[in-house]
Amino acid sequence: SPSAEKFEYQAEVSRLMDLIVNSLYSNKEVFLRELISNASDALDKLRFLSVTEPELMKDAVDFDIRILADKDNGIITITDTGIGMTKQELVDCLGTIAQSGTAKFLKAVKDNKGAGGDNNLIGQFGVGFYSAFLVADRVVVSTKSPKSDKQYVWEGEVNASSYTISEETDPEKLIPRGTRLTLHLKRDDKGFAHPERIEKLVKNYSQFVSFPIYTWKEKGFTKEVEVDEDPAEAKKDDQDEKKKKTKTVVEKYWDWDLTNETQPIWLRNPKEVTKEDYNEFYKKTFNEYLEPLASSHFTTEGEVEFRSILYVPPYAPSGKDDIINPKTKNIRLYVKRVFISDDFDGELFPRYLSFVKGVVDSNDLPLNVSREILQESRIVRIMRKRLVRKAFDMILGISMSDNKEDYDKFWENFGKHLKLGCIEDRENHKRIAPLLRFYSSQSDEWFISLDEYVENMKPDQKDIYYIAADSVNSAKNTPFLEKLAEKDLEVLFLVDPIDEVAIQNIKSYKEKNFVDISKEDLDLGDKNEEKEKEIKQEFSLTIDWVKKRLGDKVASVQISNRLSSSPCVLVSGKFGWSANMERLMKAQTM
Ligand code: ADP
Ligand code: MG
Numbered sequence: 085s086p087s088a089e090k091f092e093y094q095a096e097v098s099r100l101m102d103l104i105v106n107s108l109y110s111n112k113e114v115f116l117r118e119l120i121s122n123a124s125d126a127l128d129k130l131r132f133l134s135v136t137e138p139e140l141m142k143d144a145v146d147f148d149i150r151i152l153a154d155k156d157n158g159i160i161t162i163t164d165t166g167i168g169m170t171k172q173e174l175v176d177c178l179g180t181i182a183q184s185g186t187a188k189f190l191k192a193v194k195d196n197k198g199a200g201g202d203n204n205l206i207g208q209f210g211v212g213f214y215s216a217f218l219v220a221d222r223v224v225v226s227t228k229s230p231k232s233d234k235q236y237v238w239e240g241e242v243n244a245s246s247y248t249i250s251e252e253t254d255p256e257k258l259i260p261r262g263t264r265l266t267l268h269l270k271r272d273d274k275g276f277a278h279p280e281r282i283e284k285l286v287k288n289y290s291q292f293v294s295f296p297i298y299t300w301k302e303k304g305f306t307k308e309v310e311v312d313e314d315p316a317e318a319k320k321d322d323q324d325e326k327k328k329k330t331k332t333v334v335e336k337y338w339d340w341d342l343t344n345e346t347q348p349i350w351l352r353n354p355k356e357v358t359k360e361d362y363n364e365f366y367k368k369t370f371n372e373y374l375e376p377l378a379s380s381h382f383t384t385e386g387e388v389e390f391r392s393i394l395y396v397p398p399y400a401p402s403g404k405d406d407i408i409n410p411k412t413k414n415i416r417l418y419v420k421r422v423f424i425s426d427d428f429d430g431e432l433f434p435r436y437l438s439f440v441k442g443v444v445d446s447n448d449l450p451l452n453v454s455r456e457i458l459q460e461s462r463i464v465r466i467m468r469k470r471l472v473r474k475a476f477d478m479i480l481g482i483s484m485s486d487n488k489e490d491y492d493k494f495w496e497n498f499g500k501h502l503k504l505g506c507i508e509d510r511e512n513h514k515r516i517a518p519l520l521r522f523y524s525s526q527s528d529e530w531f532i533s534l535d536e537y538v539e540n541m542k543p544d545q546k547d548i549y550y551i552a553a554d555s556v557n558s559a560k561n562t563p564f565l566e567k568l569a570e571k572d573l574e575v576l577f578l579v580d581p582i583d584e585v586a587i588q589n590i591k592s593y594k595e596k597n598f599v600d601i602s603k604e605d606l607d608l609g610d611k612n613e614e615k616e617k618e619i620k621q622e623f624s625l626t627i628d629w630v631k632k633r634l635g636d637k638v639a640s641v642q643i644s645n646r647l648s649s650s651p652c653v654l655v656s657g658k659f660g661w662s663a664n665m666e667r668l669m670k671a672q673t674m
Contacts, residue, residue, distance in 0.1 A: 088239070088250035094180040097214070098245055104217050105242055112273065115215040116282070117289035119162050119265060122213060123149045124293045126166025126263060128423050130230075133167065135422070135451045140167075140230045143260035149293070150340060152300040153282050158274030160220075160282070164295075165262040168229035174238045174249055178213060178225065217242045219276055220267035226252050227263040235259065242270075286343045292365050294348050294421065298340035306334050348421060350391045350443055354381045366395050369416065370441055374398045377494055380478040388466045394442035394475055396482065400497040401439070412438050417453075418445040424453055431458045432468050433475070436504040439497075440475045476515040483519060483533075495521050495531065499580075506586035517593050520586070523577040525565060528556050534593045540574055544609065547599040548592075550576040552584040552662055563650035564601045567608060575601060584662065600662055604642070604655045619643055 521531035
């Protein structure tokens with residue numbers, strides 16, 4: 085239109101569009117998923133904001149998404165009644181890449197250069213709004229924000245470096261609120277403009293959208309209609325004159341048809357949800373492309389009621405986001421189905437469990453719940469307790485699974501987290517301890533659990549023995565092992581720097597204390613006082629001589645019965661650091 089204002093795209097947008105058009109063509113159909121997810125986000129935003137600004141909802145229209153496919157003209161329109169966009173928002177949102185998802189995508193493309201994985205990436209990140217240009221050569225966005233009294237039209241064409249914005253003037257196109265996207269499909273992509281095709285894509289990609297998605301489609305019903313009889317026939321049988329003949333016909337008409345299941349998956353009966361559903365929901369919700377290691381769907385009742393689905397991801401986040409960062413956006417909190425926040429800092433899970441992902445929906449929290457409320461709420465504290473328990477049950481479930489590899493994978497990724505839990509969460513020691521795994525003198529190639537250790541204990545063995553070392557190899561070769569090996573006593577090898585501190589925090593397992601075999605007072609229950617006295621006397625001159633030679637370098641020199649083939653060993657004092665701790669402390673101060 086003549087009054088349209090012209091705008092240039094930010095450089096990154098042009099680059100993205102170029103990418104979309106020139107390399108992402110084999111996975112075109114995801115455009116619908118991207119646009120529906122924007123519509124759903126817009127509805128979510130409105131629902132969320134209207135809690136505190138009810139005037140945003142002054143136009144009483146239903147929250148929904150409607151898709152109309154016009155196959156004769158090759159046009160698809162997607163209309164939502166969400167938050168819409170003001171003129172400025174149109175410029176900011178559709179002319180620049182300020183959005184994290186899309187920015188992440190561009191970065192991944194850059195990092196993956198030449199790997200040819202672009203089509204995989206689009207599935208993983210999505211390219212958001214611009215994916216419309218996968219199938220359309222012209223896109224019109226007509227949008228009305230409840231914050232503005234005007235409706236604006238954004239118009240862009242594929243391969244163009246600019247777009248236009250004008251005011252909507254056609255009274256027929258005015259909408260009370262929300263956004264209508266019109267896609268003028270490319271010649272080769274007009275096939276998408278079929279209701280059946282749309283339906284299939286919605287069911288495939290958008291089954292977990294929590295707003296109704298309607299498709300405009302032809303429906304039919306059968307009805308019985310009376311048919312006039314041939315008069316000649318009627319005359320033949322006078323008695324049946326009053327009996328009219330009928331036939332079945334199909335009446336066709338067009339109407340909006342509900343295409344998705346709108347009940348959120350966590351509200352459904354777990355018995356009716358398949359593992360595939362849970363996995364799909366996980367991937368969709370957390371933008372992941374690998375399946376989770378485990379999931380747990382539960383409802384709690386009583387003091388606080390909430391529903392939740394928790395997941396153990398298949399791998400730990402790498403780098404900075406690891407253990408130390410509890411702000412992961414891994415838990416999405418809903419109140420009465422309204423998305424509230426995924427911005428938590430240890431309120432719902434302790435930081436060592438911050439790798440757990442999931443959704444939590446509560447009816448007991450206020451809709452306008454704030455950070456402060458979250459931090460002080462008794463309800464949240466109770467929720468946290470339950471969530472933590474359920475998370476442990478889920479992890480225990482992995483450890484008991486027939487598929488051994490699952491727990492190996494879990495331990496490899498999250499073992500460190502649990503060990504941190506030993507240090508930070510005394511209250512849950514009982515739950516953490518059975519999940520720990522260690523190498524041992526009798527199992528130096530694969531991990532054993534403390535239960536396995538205990539089962540393997542000698543009948544008169546009272547303690548759980550361990551030695552801390554910097555590797556399995558050095559643990560295996562330490563002289564401290566000799567005596568225990570001779571007696572066939574198993575010794576845990578603590579080879580991860582955090583192991584020793586974790587064990588010392590736990591102190592005991594099934595009433596058996598953890599005992600460091602490198603400490604001076606190790607008692608293997610084979611003391612013979614008489615004999616020791618004799619030997620001490622016999623070697624007292626030797627001891628004095630050694631002591632003189634070593635001087636300040638050692639605290640004491642003693643006769644010991646703990647070696648069998650080595651002549652001597654350096655041990656730590658009962659209350660001192662173990663050699664391993666000392667090495668760690670040194671490493672830290674250096
Ligand atoms: P993302 O969804 O990751 O933020 P998109 O490229 O999909 O990125 O969308 C960019 C922005 O455009 C959105 O963040 C939103 O602000 C705006 N937007 C897109 N579609 C709609 C819509 N249907 N209603 C309101 N705003 C929208
Ligand atoms: Mg989007």
